[in-house]
Amino acid sequence: MSLIPDLDDAYLPEEHRMMRSLIRRFVEEEVKPHGERWEADGRVPREVYLRLGELGVLGMGYPTEYGGGMGLLGTVLLGEELGRSTFGGFAGAIALQTDMGAMHLAKYGSDALRQKYLPGIISGRQVVCICATEPDAGSDVAGLKTSARRDGDHYVVNGSKMFITSGIHGDLYLVLARTDPGAKGSRGLSLLVLEKGVPGFSVSEPLKKTGWLSSDTAQLFFDNVRVPAENLIGEENKGFYYTMEGFERERVMVGALSIGQSEAALELTMEWLKNRKAFSQTLWDLHGIKLEMARLACELSAAKTLLYHAARNADQGQPATALACMVKAHLPPLLNRILYQCVQYHGGMGFMNGTPVERIARDARVLAIGGGATEVMLLEVAKRM
Numbered sequence: 412m413s414l415i416p417d418l419d420d421a422y423l424p425e426e427h428r429m430m431r432s433l434i435r436r437f438v439e440e441e442v443k444p445h446g447e448r449w450e451a452d453g454r455v456p457r458e459v460y461l462r463l464g465e466l467g468v469l470g471m472g473y474p475t476e477y478g479g480g481m482g483l484l485g486t487v488l489l490g491e492e493l494g495r496s497t498f499g500g501f502a503g504a505i506a507l508q509t510d511m512g513a514m515h516l517a518k519y520g521s522d523a524l525r526q527k528y529l530p531g532i533i534s535g536r537q538v539v540c541i542c543a544t545e546p547d548a549g550s551d552v553a554g555l556k557t558s559a560r561r562d563g564d565h566y567v568v569n570g571s572k573m574f575i576t577s578g579i580h581g582d583l584y585l586v587l588a589r590t591d592p593g594a595k596g597s598r599g600l601s602l603l604v605l606e607k608g609v610p611g612f613s614v615s616e617p618l619k620k621t622g623w624l625s626s627d628t629a630q631l632f633f634d635n636v637r638v639p640a641e642n643l644i645g646e647e648n649k650g651f652y653y654t655m656e657g658f659e660r661e662r663v664m665v666g667a668l669s670i671g672q673s674e675a676a677l678e679l680t681m682e683w684l685k686n687r688k689a690f691s692q693t694l695w696d697l698h699g700i701k702l703e704m705a706r707l708a709c710e711l712s713a714a715k716t717l718l719y720h721a722a723r724n725a726d727q728g729q730p731a732t733a734l735a736c737m738v739k740a741h742l743p744p745l746l747n748r749i750l751y752q753c754v755q756y757h758g759g760m761g762f763m764n765g766t767p768v769e770r771i772a773r774d775a776r777v778l779a780i781g782g783g784a785t786e787v788m789l790l791e792v793a794k795r796m
């Protein structure tokens with residue numbers, strides 16, 4: 412079996428380990444049997460969010476008063492277990508809800524906004540989207556053009572957002588928009604909460620993707636959308652900084668998804684190699700295959716330690732930004748290398764739709780692009796060297 416170290420005893424308190432067991436059981440019993448249907452439907456059903464809300468999973472990362480307080484080590488165990496499901500679209504959609512969407516609302520939103528929206532998000536009654544990317548601004552977040560002009564006690568929003576996860580079936584949209592057209596780059600951006608159904612707000616058909624099939628992805632359009640001024644999160648023109656702060660959590664989450672998917676793929680591949688016969692022996696008896704699998708196990712073990720260390724540093728209030736960038740720069744490419752090899756060793760079966768390694772391989776690709784492409788992360792690491 413897998414030699415990848417179990418770091419739970421070294422890093423996780425008892426409460427976290429219990430939560431891991433609970434999520435693992437949920438994934439085995441309530442995700443894996445249905446994942447293929449969700450992929451065919453192109454969405455994770457609302458009942459799944461409600462169930463995760465009931466289990467306390469959606470609130471884990473929020474402040475203690477919302478039943479959370481499990482910090483980034485909570486993010487790690489959640490991401491690993493979601494990743495182990497082998498359904499990347501499901502994992503991504505839930506990760507958006509727990510660790511990427513509404514953290515800014517929880518941290519910087521007014522009491523009124525938090526009271527209005529957080530209970531729905533944490534219970535799974537409302538699905539939340541984070542809307543930063545635009546058709547002409549992705550990695551370069553500060554280059555975005557969507558505007559929010561103040562008009563009395565409202566903002567008037569115009570523009571478009573691209574590749575928004577849960578964009579079709581979401582209820583709440585945290586939109587990063589330019590509130591000060593005179594300010595350069597990142598300085599004049601603010602975060603606003605929009606509700607689905609407001610006049611002038613429309614959503615594209617689902618975008619067709621290579622992977623992440625059970626999460627819906629859309630382009631959003633804003634045509635003179637009036638948003639109450641009280642839906643501003645925190646202070647005007649501070650939205651970029653709030654978003655950047657949230658990236659640390661998002662990067663750790665992507666690292667944890669990568670570890671979970673890698674471990675699942677290596678386990679599936681080991682089982683395959685030990686059973687599949689060729690040249691009068693099992694594939695595992697072939698020396699070259701053994702060496703490569705051992706090499707990948709070594710690399711994954713080292714990467715996993717980096718992930719836990721970054722999360723623990725952040726939870727202890729120690730500097731973790733550079734470590735989180737390293738996690739995001741290193742783990743998704745490693746996951747993709749691992750999956751290249753796992754598909755290869757499955758031969759033709761690895762290329763067949765619906766085999767778990769095929770699914771993990773196609774879902775793996777986006778983790779090196781979304782939430783900060785590998786190159787952008789490497790530059791962030793270099794900046795701190």
Ligand SMILES: Cc1cc2nc3c(=O)[nH]c(=O)nc-3n(C[C@H](O)[C@H](O)[C@H](O)COP(=O)(O)OP(=O)(O)OC[C@H]3O[C@@H](n4cnc5c(N)ncnc54)[C@H](O)[C@@H]3O)c2cc1C
Pocket residue numbers: 507540541542543544548549550551573574575576577620623628777780781782783784785786787790
């Ligand atoms: C399935 C999916 C879901 C997504 N969900 C969301 C969401 O919910 N909300 C949201 O706001 N966004 C979302 N995104 C958008 C995602 O965050 C962006 O795609 C990502 O940030 C890259 O931006 P881009 O696609 O515009 O690529 P670009 O910014 O055009 O970059 C293209 C490529 O150029 C390279 N590159 C870019 N900058 C540099 C640099 N400085 N140095 C060297 N190389 C560089 C990288 O290889 C990069 O992949 C999602 C994307 C996908 C595919």
